[in-house]
Structures are given as structure tokens and as C-alpha cells.
Amino acid sequence: MVPTSWYLALSAVLFAIGAVGVLVRRNIIVVFMAIELMLNAVNLTFVAFARQLGTIDGQVIVFFVMTVAAAEAAVGLAIIIAAFRNRPTVNADELAVLRW
Amino acid sequence: MTGNVLLSLIVWTPLVGALLVLLVPRDQPDGARRAAFAFSSLTFVLSLALWAGFRADTADFQWIEQGAWVPSFGIQYILGVDGVSLFLVLLTTFLTPLVILFSFGDITTRVKEYFFFLLMLETGMLGAFLALDLFLFYVFWELMLIPMYFIIGVWGGARRIYASLKFLIYTLAASLLMLVAILYLVSVHAHGAAVTFDVRELYGTVLSPTEQLWLFTAFALAFAVKVPMFPLHTWLPDAHVEAPTGGSVILAGVLLKMGTYGFLRFAMPLFPDATRAATPLILALAVVGILYGAAVAMVQPDLKKLVAYSSVSHLGFVMLGLFAVNTIGVEGAIYQMLNHGLSTGALFLLVGVIYGRRHTRAIADFGGLWKPLPRYAAVFLVVMLSSIGLPGLNGFIGEFLILLGSFAANRAATVFASGGLVLGAVYMLWMFQRVIFGPLRHEENAHLQDLTGREIAVLAPVVAMIVVMGVYPRPFLRAMEPSVKALVARIEAHDGPATRIAARVNGQR
């Protein structure tokens, strides 16, 4: 059987990849996808722990997270669209009117 | 002891006046002026009643009012007066109506706001002098800052914004450190006792020497900035120069006394060991302040700056007297606080008079004013002489007692400090020579108006007090003596300098 720690390590790596993705990708939509990756990495952790602890809680939490992530995705895309209407770009660099 | 409300009346009457002044319609500045004068005069009358009812035979606080404010934190509303604060209260209530009267002609824009702040300031000052709860004291202490800040900043001169901001930030910085120290002190006192900010209880707090030193430092910083002691004094010349006349008078006359009063009431008796440990340093700074202030005052081209630096010098004397920690020195110091309030206040008024006429304060713009302004010159002369401590006028009593007291505590410091007597005469006389004596150097000064009736009404009481306090200091000294003795006894331990002096005086040689 695969030890829990492997799952944890995997999720940590996924989380890290997601975080790095947030930092390095220029396209806002891709950035957002990287965040989704982070959330799903956490989901993996929850499931792994739930399995290890033998409780169902962790599994249930994952559903909550998925729901929330869906809501966030909807709102996020809406915001991106609204911004796109005013200024047709999806480049994170160009969203820098507010500064200093 | 509770049940009388005189002190509360004294403290809050100006604030009530301030709020009422705000209600006066904007197009009736005279109404605002009269209302302000009426309320400040009422306060003065009330404070006279306080003096009349003051018992000079006890060191205890009198007219105490006590009530809960924030019970869970041990914060109370406690007001009380003793021989130390009595005269500072009187000084405040005496000067404020005069300042308001003077400002009748001096302030022509935003009149009611000016008087609002002035009266609010009076409440702050009176509260700070009368509060016996450290927290309450601190509230009043900071409450004073804001009106003064506005008075300088709104009605001040060209660099008023810089000056007012400097004043505010400087004093705020120092006093906030004191706040932490207060909280610490209270939290230490709360071990094994009910938590309280009542200073009478806190006097007995047992602190380790290290704690005392730290706390004393924090308190001393706050007060030293206010005094102001060298080298924390640079806000003062700026504030004085930019403030309107009334602001300068109150600033010099009363606000600076907050610092010395704070030392005497709080920093020294709360931390006696630290006080003794710090005495050499404080004395050294006081002496430096005396000499340095006098030297720098001499070369100022601006009248107000000159007077400002003279304050640094004079307040150095007060510190010297306080840290003599004996009855004579401390009484002299308190007396000198009053003297400085009167004479420096009057000096600022006098500068204000000619500033109002000529819109300049540069010494070089005057000269030979005796001829066009004989009455003005005569008053100026008396005030200047009071300021340099001419015997027979009030300043001498204070300086002499201070030197007499400090001589027993620290001869070297006294000897150096006494140099201030000479240097003080130098800058004052030179200034007087350049402003009042000599030929009329500027044509526009030839037809200046001499003191008006209102200005005489403002200056005459001050001059009268200058003379009375020089000739007959007895009632003042007698009233403060028991409280001073009690404070001195609290500050000194059994091996304190004053005890040694007492032993010597009693002929055990």
C-alpha cells in the first residue's frame, strides 16, 4: 500500500506547482487555473488524511471545496470578462493602473 | 471629601464656554469675543474662590472629587489640588482671560474658532494640573496638544504648518512613551493590589531600581520635551515664532510648566531612587540649558525667538531648583514657574503689541521706541527686569531660592548656573537697547500708537503681579510649603541630600 506521506508529498508538489504557476504565467486565465490546481492539491491532502484517519470528514470537505471553487470560478470569469470589456487584455502585467 | 464640585466647575467651565462660543453666529465676532472673555473670567473668579478656601496648613490634597470612570481598569475621575498645583491653576486662569482680551484686536479671522480652541486649551491645562488619576492626567495632557496645534497652525505665521506639526509630533512622541510607562507602572502596582491609576496610591509602588530607571526615563522624556530641556528644545523656538501672540503667551506661560509640574508631581515622587540616580545628569542638562539658552538667545535676530530661547534658559533654572530636592529649591522652582509664566507671557504680549503695529518681529526693524511709545517702553522695562531677576521683582525670589536650594545639593551646578544671571542680563539688555533705546532708526516707527486702553488693561494686571510677587511672596510660599515638604520627603530616602542638609542646618557639625 502506498503510504500517506506519498500522497501528501504529491499534493505539496502540486500545490507548489500551482503557486509557481500563479507567479509566472502572464495570462490571467492561466493564473486562475493554477489557483484551481492549488485547491485541488489541497483536496488531495484532505482525501489522503481522511483515508489515514479513517474518518469521512475529509472526504466531505472536498465536496465543499469543489463547490466553492466552482463558485469562485464563475465569479472570477465574470470579473475577467467585465474587465475585458473595458480593456481587451488578459495579460496580468497590464492590470497596473492602481499602484504606488 | 466628595460632594464639592468646585474643581470640576473650574475645569469644565471653559469647555462649556468653548462649545457655546461655537454657537455664536459667524457674523458676530464680538459676541464670540465677549462670551470667551466672560467664561474665562468666570473661571478665574472660581479659581479665586479656590484660593480663598485653600487651607495652607496641610499637605493633603484638597477639594478632592472622586468618581469611577473605567472601573475595570481602575481608572477614576479624581481631581484635587495642593500647594503645588494651586498656583499653577491660578496662573492658568489668570493668563487666559488676559490672552483672550488681548486677542480681541489680534485675531480677526475665524474668531470664534480661535476662542473655541483657546478655551478648550484652558480646560486641558486646568485638568492636567488638577488630575490625580494618571490616566485622567494623560487624557488632559494630550487634550492640550490639539487646540495648541490648531492655534499655531491656523492663526500662525508663515511657517506655521511646519512649526505646528513639529510641536505636535515632538510632544506626542515623547508623551506616548510615557503612556507605556504609565501602563507598566499600573500593571506592576496591580500585583497584589487592586488595579488603579490613582497617583496617591501609585506613589507607594515598589519597583526595582532597573524598573524605576526605565520608567523614570520615559516620564522624564515626556516632561523634558515639554519643559523644554536641552537638547529637546528645538520645537520651542519654531512654535513660538509662528504662533499668534495669544498662543505664544499660553505656550510659554502655562504649557511649559506642564513639564516641570510633571516632574514634580509624577516623575520624581513616583521614582525616587531613579530621581536620585538621574539627578547629576538632569542638573548637568539644566545648567547647559541655562547657559546655552542664554547664549543662543543673544544672537537671535527675531524677538520671539529670543524670548523662546530665554525660556529654555529660565526653565533650566526651574529644573535646577526641582532637582535640588529640598524645600527651598523646590519652592523656588515653583515660584519661578509662576514668574516665568508672568514675565515671559508679558514679553510675548509686548512683542505682540509691536508686531500688530509693524508686522515684523525683527529686532533690526526697531530701535528708539522709547520716544514714540513711552508707556510701552516703561512696561517693557519692568517686564524685562522681572525676566532677568532684578531683586524687588518676582523673578529674583524664584532665582534666589533656586540657587540657595541647589547650592546645598550641588555646588558646582549652582556656580555654573549662576552664570546664567549674567548671560541673561546680557541678551535681555542688549535686546532692550536695540529695540527701545538708540535713535529712531526707521521712519515708520515714529508715529506708532502707544499702548491702547485695552492693551493696558491686559498688561497692567501682569505688571502688578510682577511687583506684588516680588515684594510680598509670603502668601504664595506659605501656601505651597506643606505640599512641597511632603513631596520632598517622598522623593528623598533617608540618606537623601535634603536629610543631610537638615542635619547640618541643625548644627550638628
Next chain:
Amino acid sequence: MHGGEIIPTSTLWLIPALPLAGLLLAIVFGDRKRLVTIVAPGVVGIAFAVALASVVTLLRAPAGARLVDDVYPWIVAGPFRADVAFRVDALAAVMVLIVTGVGFLIHVYSVGYMAHDESLPRFFAYLNLFMFAMLLLVLADNLVVLFVGWEGVGLCSYLLIGFWYEKDENAAAGKKAFVVNRIGDLGFVLGLLLLAWSTAANGAISLDVAHVEEHVHLLAPQTATAVALLLLVGAAGKSAQLPLYVWLPDAMAGPTPVSALIHAATMVTAGIYMIARLHVVFLASPFALEVVAIVGAATALFAATIALVQTDIKKVLAYSTVSQLGFMVLALGVGAFATAIFHVMTHAFFKALLFLGAGSVIHGMSGEQDVSQMGGLREKMPITWWTFLVGTLAIAGAPGFAGFFSKDEILAHTWGTGHYALWAVGAFTAGLTAFYMFRLLFLTFFGELRAAPEIAHHVHESPPVMTVPLVILAALSIVGGWVGLPEGWLWGPAFGRFLAPVTGHSALGEHGAGVETALMLVATLLAAGGATLAYVFYVRMPGLPYLLAWRLKPVYELLVGKYWIDELYDAVVVRPYVALSNLLWRIVDQMMIDGAVNGVATTVLANGQLWRYVQDGNVQHYALVFLGGAIALLSYYLVR
């Protein structure tokens, strides 16, 4: 000497209070000149009468008694107490009579002298204030009260020197007088402080004269020396001794009656009076007394040499005053306190006379003070001439005149206490005195008038209101010395006997009358020599002085330049102090201290400006910072 009967009285306060009332009246009725000219001398006259009555009471009482008037408790703080109290003992009696008497005469004289000055009420107000302060000084039974008078006279001196304030020099001279006096006062105050604490006893700190006298034995020798020397500094300031004499010559900027009253007869003797008053302290320190004597002798000689070459009539008299004060201090230094006071008295007479005479001359010469512009005034101003001659003879020590006896007594005591060198200095100075005084006399009253025609045309004798005081003072300058004859002559030193209960008998050596006569002879010869020399120089051979000045150019210039002491002080004290003050202000205060204060603020602000650019608007940079923070927090747990 303490002890003696105390006679309580309640009238002494009137003596200073009367001039004070005059002052107040002068302030209130400042615009009514006539009234002021009556009131101001009037109150002083009444004060003189009251003083006289008090002295009579004193004379009737047993020797050593004193009148005391304890008016009210003044400063009471802790163990310290000072009452406003007055005393009249022998010492104060002499002084109070001199002050009110001479003061009265000078007030009267001033009515004439100042008649045309528009600020006459102000003048009399100052003069009355001066009388008040001076009387406070001499009558004070408490050293703090004495100090009030002490500084009070200094103030009046300041105001009167600068009376004609519109001239910058006058105002500056007044300031100089005050400041230099303050330096002296500083010593005085410190002396008082030390004295107060050193004589503290029985739970009381007091500067009552009686208390000090009673507890002077508590002074340790070094303490006594310190106190005495500090007091000497005070006396040197007020009585214009080396090195603090510099203000007195400049003080001549004031109106001449002021020079007569304040800067000759009364105020400048306050230092002498104070040392006499506190002589018990000085007796406790032989070393200090020695210093006093040396300072006195040195000052006498020093000032006399300067007086030799001055051409301003008042400057000559001023240096002469300094020199005479030196004699008095010398007397104090050799322990002859009564003699010093004796000389104070005679000097008050003849120096007041000389100054008023000079004033009369100046008045007649339309304000001219330079003797090189005068000459031949004998005929035009006969009363002035005769009285001036009397004054000159008195100061020069012509036998029988007032100065003769007092100066002789000083020299006799100096010799008698073994100060032979100082005696020689004194005797030589006496000769110089005669020379420069006669020089002055000859230049003023002999020869041809050298003034411009329009001034010469106006020269006139002064009105009676001015000449009457001259005559009275001239009479006093003759007979005033007869109260203190040498031992064995007629009634002998009656003056000294009168003062003895206060000042003690000075220890005149055992050297018989012969020695004293011989000394007297020597001094008289020297004076006569000086006078003769002056006659030769300035009447017989007027070219000789110029020749001498040319041949001894360096010496001459040194003297004309007054040893350049003023310049020295200016270079060593005044300028460095001003420079230091400027340095402190501009560099230390503004740049360093205020720079530090503002620097803190500026640093914080600059940091704000700097770091705000980290906030560059790029959301991914924000995330980077965020992540950095998160990693930092995590690693805190992982690493520790």
C-alpha cells in the same frame, strides 16, 4: 562686632519709603514738571530729616546700640527666612546721612542742571528710585534686602547712564555698567549662598546681619576665604576695582549730577560699605584681606596713571574716582574699616563737589567736556572756580582739607600694619592725584579760553540753584575731615571712635606719633610736588607736556589708550562669546540638534517614499511577496 543694645523702632522704613513715594508721584504726575521739581528733592530732604532724627536717637543711646525696624517677613521658605528689616547703627548712620545729605544737595542742583530737559520728570523718577535703592542698601538689616538695594542702584545707574538713550553710546554704556555689575553681583550672590549655608545653625538659614555676625565662627578658614573673595568680586564690580572697573569711565555718559551722586558719592561706595558691613567675614580670612589690600592699591595706582592724560573733564574725574575707591579698598584690606568709611565720607563731599563743579563748567560751556577746549574760566565762573579749587585741594590732600585727614589715615594704617610696599604705592598715587587734579584745574580755569567763539560767547556762571550746593559741598570738603583727626590732635579720631562698636578698632601698629607725622609729611610733600609739576607743565611751560608725550610715545599711548583694557576684554571675552553664541545657534542648534530632529522625520518620510514603489501594481509581484511571507512563516517552524 555683635552685641549691643537693640532699640526697636518703626520709623526707619520711612527713609527709603519717602523717595519711593516720590517715584510714584513722578510716575503719576509725570506731565507736571514744576510739581516734580518740588516733590523729588523734597522727599529726599524729608528723608534726610528722618535719618537725622534716627541718628540723633542713636547718638543718645549707649555706644554700640542700634535701631532696628523689622517691617515684615519677606521670603520664608523652609528653613530659610529673610525679613524686610532696617537697622541704623554707627556704620549705617554715617552712610544714611551721606546718602540723603549729598543726595539732597544733588537733587537740588539737578533742578537747575536739568531744567531744560524735556524728560525731567523721568530723570527725577530715576533719581528717586536710586535714592530708594541706595537707602535700602545702607539700611538693610538683612543681606538679601541689601542685595535688593545693591542691584537696585545698579539698575538706576543703568537707566541714568542711558538717560539720553537716543545716543547709542549712552545706551551701550548703561548696558555695560549693568552687565559688569552683574558679574560682580554674581560673586556677591555666590558669596551669600556660601555664607548662608555655612552659617546655618539651629534649624535656621538666615542672612540677617546679626545672624551672620553671631555665627561667623562656624566658617572654616577656607570657607571664610572663599566667601570673602566672592564678596570682594561683588565689591569690585560695584566699587569699580580691578578688573571690573571698566564700566565706570563709560558711565560718564549720564547727566553730570548722576555722575556726582551715583558714580562718585554714593553707589560706587556700596562695595566699600558692604565689606565694612561684613568685615567679620573678612577678618576670618587674613589671606582674603591681603588680596583686598592689593586690589585696592593696584586699582588706585592704575586708575591714577590713566587719569594723567585724559582730556575729558568727566573722564579724569571718573578715573580719579576709581583711584580713590582703590584707596578705600586698600584701607579695608589693611583692616582699617572705619578709615575706609571715613574716606567714603570725605570723598563723597569733595568728589560730588568736583563733579558738580565740572557739571557747572559743562553747563556754562554749552555741553563741552573736553578740557583742551577750555581755559581761563576763572573770571567767567568765579564761584565754580573757587569751589573747584577747594575740591581739588581736598582730593589732593592739602593739609587741613577733608581729604588730607582721611587719606593720611589710610596711609598711616597701611604703614602701621606693615604693608610698606602698599604704602609706597599709595603715597606715590597721592602724588599722581595731585598732579592730574591740578592739571585739570589749570587746563580748565587758567590760560586762554580755547573754545569756539560761539561757545565762548555763551560762557556764564551757573544759577544759584546749582552754585549753592557747590558752596555747601565746598564747606564740607574743608571741614568734613575734622571729625577724624590723627590720634592726639584735639579731639582725635572721633569718627573712628563712633564707628568702633561696629567696625572695631583697627590694629594701628605701635609706632608713636612721630612716625605718623613723618608719613604725613612725606605724603604732603609728594602731593605738593605733583601740584607743582602740574603748574610747571600746564601754566608755566605749556609745550612741555607735548614734548614729553612725544619722547615717551609708547607710554603716553598706553595711558591714553587706557592700557587697552576695553579692547582686551572685547577681544578676549565679548567677541569670542558672540562668536560662540552664533556657533551654538547656527551649528549646534540648527544643524546638529534640529537637524537630528528633522532628520528622523525626513528619514521616515524618505522610507515611505522609497518603499511605496515596491507596490508596483503587478498582481503577480504581490503574490510573490505573499508567497515569500508564507515561506518565511513556514520555515520558522521547520527550521527552529
Next chain:
Amino acid sequence: MTFPAIDWIAVLPLLLVACLGVVCLGVGLFVDDDEVLGWGALVGLGVTFITTAVLIGQHGSAFNGTLVLDGYALFFDLLILAVGCVVVLMSMSYVEETGIGAGEYYALLLFALSGMIVMASATDLILIFLGLEVMSISVYILAGAWRTQMRSNEAAMKYFLLGAFATGFLLYGIALIYGATGATRIDVIADKLGGVIDRHLLLAGVAMLLVAFGFKVAAVPFHMWTPDVYEGAPTSVTALMAVAVKSAGFAAFTRVFLRGFGGLHADWSMLLWVLAVATMTVGNVLALAQHNIKRMLAYSSIAHAGYILVALTAGGPTGGAAALFYLLAYAGMNLGAFGVVLALGRRGEPHEEIDDYAGLGFRSPLLGAAMAIFMLSLTGIPPLAGFAGKIYVFTAAVREGYYALAVIGVINSVISAGYYVRVLVVMFMTPGAVDVVRASRRPYLFTSIVFSAVVTVLIGVFPAPWLELARLSFLSQP
């Protein structure tokens, strides 16, 4: 099928607000009058406030004890509802002038409030997560509510991206704690801290939660979004974010750390100490350099978060009570300040530069006086609310021995005086010409400003009852 027993009292405030939001959304489809909608939201919130106030003293729990009604929750419920009321008042004319859709605006506002109420009441990490998300998602949209404004879009975008990023950390933290303790209930976690658990896992989780909460309350270095979002969002929303969102964030933060991880105080206090110092200092120093008042207030809100972190660092009942009290004091003065910012703006001219305030003090004495009170209170000048708040925070720090922290705190107060007082300088000491819309035309806005000012003075002068309230509320946590 049986529902678990629900204590309706425990969810009553939440239910009311949430329902109100739904109603608002629905009505907004048909009613066009902004003012009516505003009044509806206001009255609804008022009723909820009163209803909640009536519940004081009651205890209840729901959803297996994951949501409780204790004094602590009530304190925050009332605070949040009151803030909600004021924000609605402030929004009335603003919404109309900016053309923001009133229906969805008020609905989202109410949803956000309901999310906050969940955060205040939740005793389970997952519920806190849910509440936080409900709140956050609503506020993301609100930040971008002024759709035609690029700045508003950008603010929403930044807030959303970073918020979602932070959510990842929150969840990861919850996951690790769940892994370490096997629980997500705060009280259970607290009980298990003493047992045999994987401390590394636990502490990593604690750190992650610290990051997430730090983001919500705008603690340095997780504060970067704050100035941009505060500046770009519609001002009324900024007020909501600065006050309500922060309060809710601290509600959860305080409950989780002081109640849940109280046993680990020694482990996290050092971190919090550093965060507090950094937050205060960065907030204050950078605020000095701002020209835009909203941005300045944003940094100011960062700094104030720092002061509250000082209270949390001190920990214990004193620290907790101090934090609660501070939030109360902070709410009044900060709302008021944003109210004045709103009052200065007019259609098309936001007047958000500090220089726009020139001469305001004497031209518009009411606004001037109110702004002076707010600025001085924010500085911490007695006898105003901000001073009382700071006193209790620093008292807590001193009592628990954090002297250096207290000293750094007061030094920061001094620095803060620099920029708060600058507003006074501009208002009272420099001439200027910006005209203000008359008070009578914006009655709601001015009511809210006066209300805030009164509260600010009242709390300052009579702090005792409020302080007692904060103390009891904190202690009432199960």
C-alpha cells in the same frame, strides 16, 4: 430522514440577513427605485440588529456545534450589522450617482454580511472557510461593482486573484491541521493539542492559517492587495472592506488562535510579534507617502490591523478583549472617515486626492469637525475612541510582558500622526476651493457621518461599558 436538531436561535441572525439578501435580489429585478431598495436593506438590517440584540445573553448552537451563538458571536454580529447599516446609509446616494445596480449591490452586501456572520459564529474551520468564501466572493463582485470603471475592474481582479490564492493556503492549513488532529472543530483541536500529535504537521497548518488570516486582515507581508483594492473599489465598498471584512477576519482569527491554538501561544506568539511590528510599521510609514486619501486610509487600515495583532500577540483574555474593543472603536472612526471621503465626491469628480480637502475645515465646518475627530481618533488622541482602543491594546501587551511591542506600537502611533494630521493641515491650514454637496441633499450620508462621529466620541469618553462588553463577549466563548 431526520434532520439533526437545529437550535434556530443560533442561526437566526444569519438566516435573517441571508433571506434579506435573497429578497433584495429578487425585488431588485422589478423595482427600479434605488432609494426604496436601500431603505429596504436598511430596515431589514435594522430589524435584524434589534432581533440579534434581543438575543443577548442567549446561548445556542447548531449544525453539530459547528455554529454557535455565544456572546462572542453576538458581539461581532451586532458590530457587523451596525456597520452594515451605516454602509447602506452611505451607499444610498453613492449607488445612485455612480449608476451601480442597486438590487445586486444591496443583495451582495447582505450576502457578504451573512458570510461575515458565519465567520463570527463558526466554531469549525470548515464553516469558517465557507463563511469566508461567501463573504469574499460577494466582496470580489462588490469591488468590481462599478463595472464601467477600469479601476473598479482592476481592483476586483486583483482582490479576486490574490483572495483565491490565499484561499488555497487557508485550505491547505485546514487540511494539515485536520491531518494532525483529526478534527476541524476548534474546541476539539484545542483539546487535542496536549496529546500525541505530529507537531510539524500541526505547526505547518498553523502557519498556513496565519497566512490566510493575515491576508484577510491585511497583515504585512500579505497586505499587498489592500492599497490597490481599497483605492479602486467603490468607496462604500472600501468602507465595508476596511471595517466589516476586517472585523470578520479578526473574529475568525481571534477565535481560532486564542481559543483554538491558545495552547500553542508560545509557538505562534513570536511570529505574530514579527507580523504585528511589520504590519504597523509598513502601514504607517507607507501611508506617509500617499496622496490619495483612499490609499492612505488603506495603509492606515493595515497599520490598525497591526495594532490589533499586538493584542493577539499578547493573547489571553486581556488581549482578546482588547482586540474586540479595538475593532469596535476602529469601526466608528474608520467608517466616518470613509463617509467624509464619500461626502467630498460628486458625480464624475471623486475628489480623492488629499489636496482636494484644502480649506474644507472652515468651508464646511460639520465635515471638517467630523473628519478632525476621525483623524485624531485614528491617531489615538484622547478622549476619542482610537485612544481608548490603543490604551487597551497596549495595556494587554504590557501586562503580558511585551514591552518592546508596546513601545514600537506607540512609536508607530507617532508616525501615524504624521499622515493623519496632514489631513488636518490640508483641511484647516491651506486654502482650497473644492465645493461640497450640501448636507441636505445627502441626508443619509451625513447621518452616517454624524453617527460615526458621535460613536467615536462616546466610546472615547465613556469606554467602560463597551470595554466590559468586549471582555464578557470574549470570555463567553464555549
